Amino acid sequence: MKNAQVSNSWRKVIQDNYGVPTIALVKGKGSEVYDVEGKKYLDLLGGIATNVLGHAHPAIVKAVTKQVGTLGHVSNFYAHPNVVELAQKLASMTGDKSARVFFAQSGAEANEAALKLSRRTGRYRIVAAQGAFHGRTMGALSMTGQPSKREPFLPLLKGIKHVPFGDIK
Known part of the structure; x- marks a missing residue:
């Protein structure tokens, strides 16, 4: 099989959010990935910043295999000891005894939750960086500072101001 x-x-069956990919990856090891033609690449993208764990690390493969062998994904309608343990570790890192953890499936979902939290607490103005990408849901897209991503879906949420990245004024 070839990349082409x-x-x-x-092109025939997938919505092309970022254009049609020209490289078809089939495996990875550490920081390297391989295409269908066997060509090796250095993975500098890390799942678009969502998975920086590398590929096929033996300890991760073992842990995932163990978990999937006992219980796959369950919704938050149910408790799970591993989830509680991770949440406790994360909450303890804040130094705030009242800290709570919200697990999300994506960055867009996490950003939507942050928007809801700010609105729930009476804060209706949001500051986001120009050029930043926060996701493709309507709330996250409202915070995205890239006009080409935003304009096809106007009007978006009000109360969001885009400022230059790193500008503390």
């Missing part, structure tokens, strides 16, 4: 074949098939 996969790209052509992709």
Whole structure:
């Protein structure tokens, strides 16, 4: 199989948010990934900043295999000891005994939760960086500081001001 074949098939069935990929990855090891033609690449993208754990690390493979072998994904309608343990560790890192943890499936969902939290506490003005990307949901898109991503979906949420990154004034 060739990269071009996969790209052509992709074009026919996948919505191209970022354009049609020209490289079809099939495996990875550490910081390296390999395409369908066997060419090796250094993975500098890390799942677009969402997965910086590398690929196929033996300890991670072992832990995931163990978990999937006993219980796959369950909703937050149910408690799970591992989830409680992780939440306790994260909350303790804040130094705030009243800290609570919210687990999200994506960055967009986490940003939506942050928007809801700010509104729930009476804060209706949000500051976001120009050029930043926060997701494709309506709330996250409202915070995204990239006009090309925002304009097709106007009007977006009100009360969001985009400022230059690093500008504390």
